[in-house]
Amino acid sequence: MHIDSSNYGEAKVGVATGSSVCGTYSYRGSFQPLGFQSRDMGLYKDTDGTAYLLTEDRANGLRIDKLSGDYLSVVSNVYTWAEKYEAPAVIKSSSGVYFMFASQLTGWNTNDNMYSTSTSLSGPWSAWKTFAPSGSRTWDSQTTFVLPIGNNFIYMGDRWFSSNLMRSTYVWLPLTISGTTASMPTNYVNWVVDVNTGAMGAGPSENWYEAESASLSGSAVTASCSGCSGTSAVGYIGGSGNGVLTFNNVASSASTRTTLRIKHLNGDTTQRYGTVTVNGVAQTVAFLPTADGQTPGSSVVHVNLNSGSSNTVSIAGYNGGYAADVDRLMVPVS
Numbered sequence: 470m471h472i473d474s475s476n477y478g479e480a481k482v483g484v485a486t487g488s489s490v491c492g493t494y495s496y497r498g499s500f501q502p503l504g505f506q507s508r509d510m511g512l513y514k515d516t517d518g519t520a521y522l523l524t525e526d527r528a529n530g531l532r533i534d535k536l537s538g539d540y541l542s543v544v545s546n547v548y549t550w551a552e553k554y555e556a557p558a559v560i561k562s563s564s565g566v567y568f569m570f571a572s573q574l575t576g577w578n579t580n581d582n583m584y585s586t587s588t589s590l591s592g593p594w595s596a597w598k599t600f601a602p603s604g605s606r607t608w609d610s611q612t613t614f615v616l617p618i619g620n621n622f623i624y625m626g627d628r629w630f631s632s633n634l635m636r637s638t639y640v641w642l643p644l645t646i647s648g649t650t651a652s653m654p655t656n657y658v659n660w661v662v663d664v665n666t667g668a669m670g671a672g673p674s675e676n677w678y679e680a681e682s683a684s685l686s687g688s689a690v691t692a693s694c695s696g697c698s699g700t701s702a703v704g705y706i707g708g709s710g711n712g713v714l715t716f717n718n719v720a721s722s723a724s725t726r727t728t729l730r731i732k733h734l735n736g737d738t739t740q741r742y743g744t745v746t747v748n749g750v751a752q753t754v755a756f757l758p759t760a761d762g763q764t765p766g767s768s769v770v771h772v773n774l775n776s777g778s779s780n781t782v783s784i785a786g787y788n789g790g791y792a793a794d795v796d797r798l799m800v801p802v803s
Contacts, residue, residue: 470482472499480507481507502543503534508524521533530554532546547590554572556572564648569587571583583598585597600653617667619666621643621646622646659673659728677798680701683717685713685714687710690712694794706743706786706795707743707787713783719780724773724774725773728769729801730799731770731797734765735766738758740755740757745772747770
């Protein structure tokens with residue numbers, strides 16, 4: 470983990486160990502690897518079991534350092550790029566090519582992230598290239614990890630909002646690897662992955678259900694919203710008036726577990742909690758802050774739907790508080 474002071478002066482790696490990834494953990498301390506600064510960092514475990522620290526050394530460049538056999542310390546430097554990049558992530562393709570992904574240094578602002586390739590972690594490494602369309606700023610994200618699924622890969626990026634870190638979220642997209650080329654040409658709104666085979670593709674189309682056309686009770690009311698799909702949203706959900714928004718006759722072509730998207734508005738600086746109930750099964754959802762009170766964001770909830778059009782989805786408050794205002798409900802055509 471990255472250990473630092475409020476002015477980023479310590480620039481250390483921290484180590485904690487536990488018998489389960491879910492914890493609990495025992496903190497083992499912090500250090501500067503081989504005496505060098507370390508800020509943004511990642512880890513990579515090769516197919517032979519050897520593990521490596523991927524670390525941003527602002528003074529000298531992006532580094533790959535070999536870890537000890539117990540993974541608790543750094544024993545040697547394997548490679549250092551002169552480029553001062555951050556947010557490193559390494560993968561190895563089925564053909565034995567290593568890919569290093571990293572971000573340029575632009576503070577909290579996103580940029581066109583880069584990648585370099587080699588057949589050995591010790592190099593030589595290729596010149597850096599972009600893997601998302603130039604100017605897309607990596608679909609407005611910064612590399613944090615690349616997850617192998619079968620012989621395919623999922624890009625996982627951070628989307629930071631420095632003015633309100635509570636709004637920060639993740640961007641996950643299919644990453645195509647072919648030979649020594651990485652590409653991520655499409656910014657999918659939704660997509661699907663077969664976790665058994667790794668096959669990825671565009672997600673299903675969605676049915677939209679406008680909140681202002683749903684059933685309102687208690688204090689829930691329709692309000693004007695210039696950025697909403699129908700120029701209206703439903704607010705005052707929850708609170709002392711116990712406002713409830715209910716979508717009846719929600720359709721699904723199959724009995725399945727799926728992901729609903731709720732387009733919502735939350736102009737606060739912190740999340741608002743709501744209770745989302747689908748066919749009698751309730752979940753608590755944290756609706757993150759949105760850009761303002763007129764531009765909807767998305768929250769997702771994983772639910773079980775019945776085949777046919779008898780499904781019911783309701784949104785209420787949580788513990789007496791107000792949920793976010795709701796623009797519409799988006800349901801995959803299963």
